[in-house]
Amino acid sequence: MKISLVAPAASLFAGVVSAATGPFLTAVDSQTWIIGNEIWNMTQGPKYGVKLYYKDHDCVGNAVGHYVSYNGAANDLAWTSARIVKNGTHSGVPFIDILFTAAEGDMHWVIFSNQHGSYQYFVNRALPTLGEFRTLWRLDNTTFPNGRTVTKDGVLPPLADYLPENKIQDETWRTPDGKGYITKYDWTSWILAQDFYGVYGEETGFGSWYINPGKDYYNGDETKQELMVHRESATGDAVQLNMLHGTHFMVSSSDVFPQGKMWGPWLWYLNDGSRSDALSRSKTEFASWPYPWLEDEPYQxxxxxxxxxxxxxxxxxxxxxxxxxxxxxxxxxxxxxxxxxxxxxxxxxxxxxxxxxxxxxxxxxxxxxxxxxxxxxxxxxxxxxxxxxxxxxxxxxxxxxxKISEKKKLFQVGSFDRFSYGFAHGGDPWQHGLVSSCPANLTYRVGCSTTKDWCFGQSTKGNWTIKFWNPATANANKSATLIVSLAGYSSGSSSTIWVNDAVVGNLTSGSVGSDGLVTHGLASDPSLYRSATAAGEWRYFEFEVKPGVLKEGKNEVKFQLTRETQWHGFMWDAIKLEW
Structure with a gap:
């Protein structure tokens, strides 16, 4: 372990690399530091970590490098100092805990001797009320041509395919042949299901991975999905994104954090691009959590x-x-x-x-x-x-x-799980514009149709009708409850809900007036137009069906889409009618 005094940058850098015999922090000047160990090293500037050397190769190159930011790219944290706050050993292996200080909080790098990468964690001091907070690597795109999450693995789209004339919305383009789409949102995955994710090149011999065994510091529940990796459309950088507090598929998530809130630790792991090795390492990390080497009383x-x-x-x-x-x-x-x-x-x-x-x-x-x-x-x-x-x-x-409802069920379409699973295309891989494959008009016959006959999302003007049989005359004079559960909703679409010839309610965007009808103004989540196929932000509604509306024999419930916006609309969870 080593701390060096300030020296000319070029000679110091060469000396640090050749002399490293363990984890180290070296000050180049008051705003530049070199950190690493025998395996790798990185030059940290006032905001960005660059010159990441691993196996004698600069993994950042012309890319931006490592940084911490909040509210998207609006605020990148500026580091005012760096120091080693702990020298220790765990299982006989030396490590140091390096603290980089910013006005908003402290970023820690815990580096073990001969470790391929580093543990990282962040402690809040004065972050503002915010929605997005993240750490990330933007790495050389030739060294890291591929991306991997627990749900998607493949080649990141080449920068040459991002043609300005083909851009159709936020970070979404038509492919050059006009037959498909390119969007970073196709690389979304489930936060809590992750084993390891990152960018890699088996053919180049490099992999950069995040392994997050502890997930209690994330916002949200099991429906939480977030961006993991993608191609930066402006520069072509390979992006490895660690969304610690994300909002990409939510109406909003604006939180106040207590002082001392800790995100992490997670492991940033370097290897030769082997996914099997990264998986093996993730199993080791998951079995080790909570990490015993972190001597923080609230954490332990x-x-x-x-x-x-x-x-x-x-x-x-x-x-x-x-x-x-x-x-x-x-x-x-x-x-x-x-x-x-x-x-x-x-x-x-x-x-x-x-x-x-x-x-x-x-x-x-x-x-x-x-x-x-x-x-x-x-x-x-x-x-x-x-x-x-x-x-x-x-x-x-x-x-x-x-306590559950004691009412009698007349019919149910879908499962009340807050996902669109079971419906046509429900839970398909993230892909832009999939909701356009659902029909404008659809008829579901209770007792004959299956769940797959109902599509996961409704976005085009038309009528989706559920036909069902009411066997009892007496039931026709009772009130009923129509339950509508949505897995997500993207603004710009309005639905009028009919039971036979009676309107029982409306679902639409934004605020609504009072006209005696049950009308719900829904805030928008970006799920449908950002490639989601299983969930956005869950909503639950109950509509009264008054006595006399239902009749003995044939009946129907109809969702009439009266206003549409392309790729926006309703993502279904479940629908139930009960007495």
């Missing part, structure tokens, strides 16, 4: 939460999604929460769940029907307003009863 002080959910009709809440977040009530959905720390789990077949390694504190618990759940008919959300997690203790919530 944890407990666990467990319980068993049973529906009020006696069924176990099998394979339900469980979310541990802010205490309730909250003015934010589970997807929108992001100030502190968040945890998810899935119940087993008996409704049991356990959430390990939870930071101590107060939380609220929510649960809903999860993907492939045996309780897909349950439209309600279970809530437990407050619970406390204590150090080294299991918070056993015991038997929990989930």
């Amino acid at each position: 002080t944890r407990g666990s939460v467990s319980g068993q959910l049973t529906l009020s009709d006696g069924r176990p809440a099998s394979h339900a999604a469980v979310f541990l977040g802010d205490t309730l009530p909250s003015n934010k959905s589970s997807l929108d929460q992001g100030s502190t720390y968040y945890y998810t789990a899935t119940t087993d077949a008996s409704g049991h769940f356990t959430i390990p390694h939870v930071r101590v504190g107060s939380y609220g618990l929510q649960a809903w029907s999860g993907n492939n759940s045996a309780i897909e008919d349950v439209s309600s959300t279970f809530t437990l307003p407050s619970l406390t997690v204590s150090k080294n203790k299991e918070t056993d919530l015991g038997a929990l009863t989930w």
